[in-house]
Amino acid sequence: MEAGFSEMRNELQSRDAHWRRIQLECQELLTELLKIREYKDTQQTPIKYQSSCVQHTGQLENKTTGLLLLAQGQQCQLEELNKIRNHVYREEQSHRSEQERMKTEISDLTEELHQKEIAIATIMDKASLLERQLKMELEIKDKLLAKQQLLDFQCKVIKSENVHLKEMV
Numbered sequence: 001m002e003a004g005f006s007e008m009r010n011e012l013q014s015r016d017a018h019w020r021r022i023q024l025e026c027q028e029l030l031t032e033l034l035k036i037r038e039y040k041d042t043q044q045t046p047i048k049y050q051s052s053c054v055q056h057t058g059q060l061e062n063k064t065t066g067l068l069l070l071a072q073g074q075q076c077q078l079e080e081l082n083k084i085r086n087h088v089y090r091e092e093q094s095h096r097s098e099q100e101r102m103k104t105e106i107s108d109l110t111e112e113l114h115q116k117e118i119a120i121a122t123i124m125d126k127a128s129l130l131e132r133q134l135k136m137e138l139e140i141k142d143k144l145l146a147k148q149q150l151l152d153f154q155c156k157v158i159k160s161e162n163v164h165l166k167e168m169v
Helices: 002-042 047-168
Strands: none
Protein backbone atom coordinates (compact mmCIF):
# COMPACT_ATOMS: atom_id res chain seq x y z
CA MET A 1 0.00 0.00 0.00
CA GLU A 2 2.89 2.36 0.90
CA ALA A 3 4.49 1.59 -2.47
CA GLY A 4 1.25 2.66 -4.20
CA PHE A 5 1.26 5.96 -2.31
CA SER A 6 4.90 6.52 -3.18
CA GLU A 7 4.22 5.77 -6.83
CA MET A 8 1.27 8.18 -6.90
CA ARG A 9 3.34 10.91 -5.22
CA ASN A 10 6.09 10.44 -7.80
CA GLU A 11 3.53 10.67 -10.59
CA LEU A 12 2.09 13.85 -9.05
CA GLN A 13 5.56 15.39 -8.75
CA SER A 14 6.36 14.47 -12.35
CA ARG A 15 3.14 16.01 -13.60
CA ASP A 16 3.69 19.11 -11.47
CA ALA A 17 7.16 19.55 -12.96
CA HIS A 18 5.76 19.11 -16.49
CA TRP A 19 3.01 21.61 -15.74
CA ARG A 20 5.57 24.16 -14.49
CA ARG A 21 7.64 23.71 -17.67
CA ILE A 22 4.53 24.33 -19.75
CA GLN A 23 3.71 27.45 -17.71
CA LEU A 24 7.26 28.74 -18.17
CA GLU A 25 7.09 28.12 -21.91
CA CYS A 26 3.72 29.89 -22.08
CA GLN A 27 5.18 32.83 -20.20
CA GLU A 28 8.13 32.96 -22.61
CA LEU A 29 5.80 32.84 -25.62
CA LEU A 30 3.65 35.62 -24.20
CA THR A 31 6.74 37.72 -23.53
CA GLU A 32 7.91 37.15 -27.10
CA LEU A 33 4.45 38.02 -28.42
CA LEU A 34 4.45 41.27 -26.45
CA LYS A 35 7.91 42.14 -27.78
CA ILE A 36 6.79 41.52 -31.35
CA ARG A 37 3.67 43.62 -30.90
CA GLU A 38 5.69 46.38 -29.26
CA TYR A 39 8.24 46.25 -32.07
CA LYS A 40 5.46 46.29 -34.65
CA ASP A 41 3.78 49.30 -33.01
CA THR A 42 6.98 51.31 -32.64
CA GLN A 43 8.35 50.74 -36.12
CA GLN A 44 7.21 52.04 -39.38
CA THR A 45 6.80 48.99 -41.50
CA PRO A 46 9.07 49.53 -44.47
CA ILE A 47 8.80 47.12 -47.34
CA LYS A 48 12.00 45.26 -46.51
CA TYR A 49 10.65 44.51 -43.01
CA GLN A 50 7.21 43.47 -44.25
CA SER A 51 8.29 39.97 -45.16
CA SER A 52 10.03 39.67 -41.81
CA CYS A 53 6.86 40.79 -40.05
CA VAL A 54 4.77 38.34 -42.02
CA GLN A 55 7.22 35.62 -41.13
CA HIS A 56 7.15 36.63 -37.44
CA THR A 57 3.37 36.89 -37.54
CA GLY A 58 3.16 33.36 -38.96
CA GLN A 59 5.53 32.11 -36.31
CA LEU A 60 3.55 33.99 -33.72
CA GLU A 61 0.29 32.43 -34.94
CA ASN A 62 1.90 28.98 -34.87
CA LYS A 63 3.19 29.59 -31.36
CA THR A 64 -0.19 30.98 -30.30
CA THR A 65 -1.88 27.85 -31.66
CA GLY A 66 0.71 25.74 -29.86
CA LEU A 67 0.13 27.78 -26.73
CA LEU A 68 -3.62 27.18 -26.93
CA LEU A 69 -3.04 23.46 -27.42
CA LEU A 70 -0.66 23.44 -24.46
CA ALA A 71 -3.23 25.32 -22.36
CA GLN A 72 -5.88 22.73 -23.25
CA GLY A 73 -3.46 19.92 -22.46
CA GLN A 74 -2.54 21.69 -19.26
CA GLN A 75 -6.21 21.88 -18.26
CA CYS A 76 -6.65 18.15 -18.91
CA GLN A 77 -3.52 17.40 -16.92
CA LEU A 78 -4.73 19.61 -14.07
CA GLU A 79 -8.02 17.72 -14.01
CA GLU A 80 -6.16 14.40 -14.02
CA LEU A 81 -3.83 15.72 -11.33
CA ASN A 82 -6.79 16.72 -9.17
CA LYS A 83 -8.33 13.27 -9.65
CA ILE A 84 -5.07 11.64 -8.60
CA ARG A 85 -4.75 13.98 -5.61
CA ASN A 86 -8.30 13.15 -4.54
CA HIS A 87 -7.61 9.45 -4.95
CA VAL A 88 -4.38 9.73 -2.93
CA TYR A 89 -6.23 11.72 -0.24
CA ARG A 90 -8.95 9.07 -0.01
CA GLU A 91 -6.37 6.28 0.14
CA GLU A 92 -4.42 8.11 2.85
CA GLN A 93 -7.63 8.64 4.84
CA SER A 94 -8.47 4.97 4.44
CA HIS A 95 -4.94 4.04 5.51
CA ARG A 96 -5.14 6.31 8.57
CA SER A 97 -8.52 4.87 9.47
CA GLU A 98 -7.12 1.35 9.18
CA GLN A 99 -4.14 2.35 11.36
CA GLU A 100 -6.47 3.79 14.02
CA ARG A 101 -8.58 0.63 13.95
CA MET A 102 -5.44 -1.49 14.34
CA LYS A 103 -4.18 0.72 17.20
CA THR A 104 -7.52 0.33 18.97
CA GLU A 105 -7.47 -3.42 18.40
CA ILE A 106 -3.89 -3.67 19.70
CA SER A 107 -4.85 -1.60 22.73
CA ASP A 108 -7.84 -3.86 23.41
CA LEU A 109 -5.72 -6.99 23.02
CA THR A 110 -3.05 -5.54 25.30
CA GLU A 111 -5.67 -4.80 27.95
CA GLU A 112 -7.09 -8.30 27.59
CA LEU A 113 -3.58 -9.77 27.92
CA HIS A 114 -2.99 -7.66 31.03
CA GLN A 115 -6.23 -8.92 32.57
CA LYS A 116 -5.25 -12.53 31.79
CA GLU A 117 -1.82 -11.99 33.33
CA ILE A 118 -3.48 -10.67 36.48
CA ALA A 119 -5.82 -13.70 36.54
CA ILE A 120 -2.87 -16.07 36.08
CA ALA A 121 -0.93 -14.37 38.90
CA THR A 122 -3.99 -14.63 41.17
CA ILE A 123 -4.42 -18.31 40.32
CA MET A 124 -0.72 -18.94 40.94
CA ASP A 125 -0.98 -17.25 44.36
CA LYS A 126 -4.02 -19.35 45.25
CA ALA A 127 -2.27 -22.51 44.02
CA SER A 128 0.77 -21.67 46.13
CA LEU A 129 -1.43 -21.11 49.20
CA LEU A 130 -3.31 -24.38 48.60
CA GLU A 131 0.01 -26.21 48.18
CA ARG A 132 1.23 -24.87 51.52
CA GLN A 133 -2.06 -25.84 53.17
CA LEU A 134 -1.82 -29.34 51.70
CA LYS A 135 1.76 -29.71 52.95
CA MET A 136 0.70 -28.60 56.42
CA GLU A 137 -2.25 -31.04 56.42
CA LEU A 138 0.03 -33.80 55.16
CA GLU A 139 2.51 -33.10 57.96
CA ILE A 140 -0.33 -33.14 60.53
CA LYS A 141 -1.64 -36.42 59.12
CA ASP A 142 1.87 -37.88 59.14
CA LYS A 143 2.21 -36.90 62.83
CA LEU A 144 -1.23 -38.32 63.61
CA LEU A 145 -0.36 -41.52 61.75
CA ALA A 146 2.86 -41.81 63.72
CA LYS A 147 0.91 -41.28 66.98
CA GLN A 148 -1.67 -43.83 65.84
CA GLN A 149 1.03 -46.37 65.08
CA LEU A 150 2.66 -45.67 68.46
CA LEU A 151 -0.70 -46.10 70.20
CA ASP A 152 -1.35 -49.31 68.26
CA PHE A 153 2.03 -50.61 69.31
CA GLN A 154 1.39 -49.63 72.94
CA CYS A 155 -2.03 -51.27 72.74
CA LYS A 156 -0.46 -54.50 71.46
CA VAL A 157 2.14 -54.35 74.21
CA ILE A 158 -0.60 -53.86 76.84
CA LYS A 159 -2.68 -56.70 75.36
CA SER A 160 0.31 -58.93 75.37
CA GLU A 161 0.99 -57.99 79.03
CA ASN A 162 -2.67 -58.64 79.81
CA VAL A 163 -2.47 -62.04 78.20
CA HIS A 164 0.72 -62.75 80.12
CA LEU A 165 -0.85 -61.52 83.38
CA LYS A 166 -3.98 -63.68 82.84
CA GLU A 167 -1.83 -66.68 82.33
CA MET A 168 0.01 -65.97 85.51
CA VAL A 169 -3.17 -65.55 87.50
